[in-house]
Amino acid sequence: MAEYKGVLVHCEATEGKLAAIATELLGCGRKLADDLGQELYAVLTGSEVSSLAKEAIAFGADKVYVVDDPLLKDYQTDPYLSAMDKVVKQVMPQILIIGQTSIGRDLAPRLAFKLETAVSLDCVELAIDSNSKRLLQTKPVYGGNAQATYICESNPQIATVRAKTMSPLEPDSSRQGEVITIEAGIDPSTIRTRVLEKVPEAIEGIKLEDAEVIVSGGRGIGSAEGFKQLEELAKILKGAVGATRPPCDNGWVPDGLQIGLTGKIVAPSLYIAVALSGSSQHMSGSSGSKTIVAINKDPEANIFRVAQYGIVEDWKKVLPAFTAKVKELLAG
């Protein structure tokens, strides 16, 4: 009976390069593989992705499995499930790491069930237990109020990992590795969905995930109008506007602005939290911020437990003066 060995990382690609999260997962996988004394493998699934194998090796992979097929060009559950099932059965990794992305959230659970093993989604920490040598999978639970650490006895042990929690290695283009092609062999009649249309979100300016400064508003902003003041401040600070769930659910701002456990995960240098309570669900998305500034009229608001600076006042009385002073200071 063949043994499960090695750490396999599913690498996504964007615009002809490895996605940032892929490089982060390779960095994480490298450490796990080294702790286990095993090899690190990467798997690329897509169409015309073979050229990325070199990059995966530069970022730490010993072997790269390439599953290149036109049916894998755009993500759909059935073909990706079929491809990854085939890869896992051939490679038999002890650990499989996937990005917590639009793809990972959909693929990983079904794959875990298909393989009759288990997965932990949205892990923020992975480590090898020194005694059992099993993978310790740590993830936020209870909307971010707590974290839980899991272990799985079956193989492969699968985890999806949150973006920006792991560090990539310094790419080394002199690294050597093996590239192995696996035929996808997908029967098109097994694909039970059809992507009719892709609609990109119409958000101008900096992407929240990349912003160095974010001005974020919560339920207390009260209206779409109110958010205009946040937009003004964000513009002066060359930052982006974010929101908690209620403003999105109320239609004051587009859904794409939602920062939180099920929204965008951000890590700016400066996070200005205006009229938001600081629920754990929201902080799950924003706690990566270097400095948090809070403006809220409720002194008991949870945000004051996580912010470095705060004003306990009605935001409507504070923000205009704050914005004016910031404008003045930046001009002078």
Next chain:
Amino acid sequence: MNIIVCVKQVIDPEAPPASFKIDPATNKAIPPPGVPPVISTFDEYAVEAALRIKEAQGGKITAISLGTNLLRDVVKKPLSMGADDLVLLEDEAFVDGDSWSTAYALAMAIKKIGDYDLVLCGRQAADWDTGQVGSGIAEILGLPSVTIAKKIDITDGKARVERVVADGYEVVEVSLPALITLSNEHDEPRYPNIKGIMAAKRKEPIIWKPADIGVEPSQIGASGRHTKLLKLFQPVREAKCDIIEGETPEEAAANLALKLREAKML
């Protein structure tokens, strides 16, 4: 259209973070005193999605809930919103499972219900946030699945689903029967009206035990787990908030800006 919706009773996720406490002996969250449990947030969106489809096409909605200490006021909420039937998998053997054993029990219950066109679930439960049970049910039952939906339209035995992705959304078509998970980008769940609440009060839930759905206790709940929870903990957060003051709010605002400038944050 026969629609099945899975709903879970959870500790109210809107309870203040300060009230969240863990019992380290059992690795469980302690329900905050005086705060009643609720239906998990995304499950309410699944109920709303079902109601909209029923309004458009006609049909029947059956809600299923797995757990113990299920408060009738709480688990009957789908009925008071407009669902037709409620099935409870209420037995000690069902609880303390992980996604694997929970999805298995729910899948077997859905199999027993038998005649369905659509299964709807929330994208993740507001307590353990595993985000897998819907997909797991689909895999066990051999159904196609579309996850993280914000809109569902049904025509001619097909669902047209708007699915949220990182930079926008995709429109995905899937033939029924299928399983779809819902996210909060969907239209808001309705408040029950008096008529709905009265109808719910009169309706008796159907209660099933493991034997009723043909499962062995070893396959479900705590016994059927594929994962082990080692530790439930709250990471220590140390942030001392510097509260900036002033004679007026406007002055405080200016002081804050100056402080941030000093600290080179601007």
